[in-house]
Amino acid sequence: MDLKTVLYNKKDGIAWAQLNRPDKLNALNSKVFADIGQVVDDVAADDGVRVLVITGNEKAFAAGADIGEMSTAGIADTLKFTDAGTQVTERLADLGKPTIAAISGYALGGGLELALCCDFRIAADTAVVGLPEITLGIIPGGGGTQRLPRLINYSIAAEMVMLGGLMKADRAHQLGILNRVVAQEALKTEVVKFAEQLMARAPIALRAAKTALRKGLNVSLKDGICIEQDLFAMLFGTADQKEGMAAFLEKRKPKFTGK
Ligand code: CO8
Numbered sequence: 001m002d003l004k005t006v007l008y009n010k011k012d013g014i015a016w017a018q019l020n021r022p023d024k025l026n027a028l029n030s031k032v033f034a035d036i037g038q039v040v041d042d043v044a045a046d047d048g049v050r051v052l053v054i055t056g057n058e059k060a061f062a063a064g065a066d067i068g069e070m071s072t073a074g075i076a077d078t079l080k081f082t083d084a085g086t087q088v089t090e091r092l093a094d095l096g097k098p099t100i101a102a103i104s105g106y107a108l109g110g111g112l113e114l115a116l117c118c119d120f121r122i123a124a125d126t127a128v129v130g131l132p133e134i135t136l137g138i139i140p141g142g143g144g145t146q147r148l149p150r151l152i153n154y155s156i157a158a159e160m161v162m163l164g165g166l167m168k169a170d171r172a173h174q175l176g177i178l179n180r181v182v183a184q185e186a187l188k189t190e191v192v193k194f195a196e197q198l199m200a201r202a203p204i205a206l207r208a209a210k211t212a213l214r215k216g217l218n219v220s221l222k223d224g225i226c227i228e229q230d231l232f233a234m235l236f237g238t239a240d241q242k243e244g245m246a247a248f249l250e251k252r253k254p255k256f257t258g259k
Contacts (some may be wrong), residue, residue, distance in 0.1 A: 001042060006035040008042075013050040014195050015043050018057070025063035026056045028110045030081060036114075037088040040095055047258070050203065051195040052095065054118060055102040056111075058126070058184065064109025067136065082141050085110075089142060093117040093214070096207040098198045102191045103127045104184060108166070113142030116151065119210065121177065122191050123169050124184040129177060130166040150217055152176050202240035203258040208232075 001008070007018040017039045019026040026032075036054070043052045056062055065081075073081070092099065092114075101107070101115035103123040112129050115121050131144045139145060140161060149157040152175050160167070173181045182190045198206065208231040216224035235241050239259040247254035 001038050003035045003038060005029075005032045006039060008039055010046070010049055013048065013199050014192065015039070015046070015049045015052045017052065017054045019055070019062055020057075022057055022059070024066065024068075025060035025106060026111065027064060027066040027068075028062055028085070028114065029066040029069050030084060032062075033085045033088045037091065040088065040091045043097060044095060050097060050199045052097060052099045052118075053102050053191055053195065054092075054099065054114065055191075056104060056107075058124075059105040060111070061101065061103040061105060061107040061127070062111025062114060063106045064111050064132070065142070078141075085142060089114065089117045096210065097203070098195075098206060098210070100191055100194060102187055103129075103178070104187060109133050109140065109144075110142045113140060113144045113147070116143065116147040120179045120194065122180045122182070122187070122194060123172070123178045124187045125169050125181055126184050127169040127172065127178065127181070128166050129169075129172045130164065131160050132164040132166065134162060134164040148177075200256075202238070202244060202254075202256040204238050204240060205235055205244075208235055 005019065005021055007020045009016050017036065019032065021027060021032065039052070043049045070078070070081070098120070099118040100120045100122055101118040103115060103121060105126050105128065107115050107127060107129045109132055112131060131140045131148070133140050145161055148160065156175060159165070169178060169181045172178045180190060180194070212228045212231050215227050219227070240256045243256060244254045
């Protein structure tokens with residue numbers, strides 16, 4: 001892997017991808033998206049990785065796409081940038097393993113959009129989220145107008161997109177944008193604890209749960225229930241289903257193997 005803007009390491013089943021452009025508050029450019037793409041491919045291919053965590057530094061998860069690089073771009077350049085970025089964020093959103101955005105400081109614009117591609121957002125109480133693109137004369141281009149109103153109430157999403165204000169962690173938590181808010185110094189421990197709970201679950205069941213949740217958002221209730229039913233039945237072909245139910249009946253903890 002040839003990563004220029006992301007620090008990447010794997011430990012005890014967790015892959016950590018830390019955005020690393022601190023002098024630009026981790027602003028996202030084509031290279032950052034390319035690096036995240038490599039990380040996603042690596043996580044997908046490595047059976048030893050059970051959870052992906054994307055994080056930044058204390059001041060910023062990411063303060064948006066790189067305004068300096070976008071400022072003089074035309075339509076064609078912008079389409080090239082968003083096509084490449086969207087391919088990566090869709091791959092991230094579709095990853096068959098749980099993903100967590102661990103957020104300190106600013107998660108704005110493309111930064112919040114990247115975090116919205118993760119299954120969970122765990123934040124420090126220093127977190128500030130928002131979609132300020134409208135204040136630059138543009139709109140979100142990394143899925144913000146689509147993912148946010150699917151996650152929270154339409155009117156609040158519309159206010160965030162159309163006024164572009166910034167929101168503190170406690171309010172974002174109340175609204176359901178953030179799953180957990182903890183003290184800055186507890187963030188890493190809390191993320192590891194959350195990841196450990198996920199890793200105690202059966203991996204194929206987690207993958208099926210994610211597929212059902214995600215696919216179900218884009219289809220009718222009837223079609224979504226069909227998707228769920230098929231995935232539910234599919235799990236009865238796994239060793240982990242047999243183990244999970246045997247463990248319940250034998251009053252012990254299950255030992256899942258991912259088979
Ligand atoms: N792009 C480029 N550089 C940035 C960005 C950014 N988004 N944000 C901060 N920086 C740079 C600053 O220019 C500054 O650099 P320098 O020291 O060289 O002047 C450095 O980071 C530190 O920033 P500040 O001095 O501004 O720090 P403050 O603490 O005073 O302010 C803020 C922090 C409030 C976060 C402020 O930096 C800010 O408002 N940033 C811009 C936020 C924003 O508007 N984000 C939206 C960008 S547009 C976007 O995200 C479109 C998404 C499209 C995604 C497409 C994907 C497929």
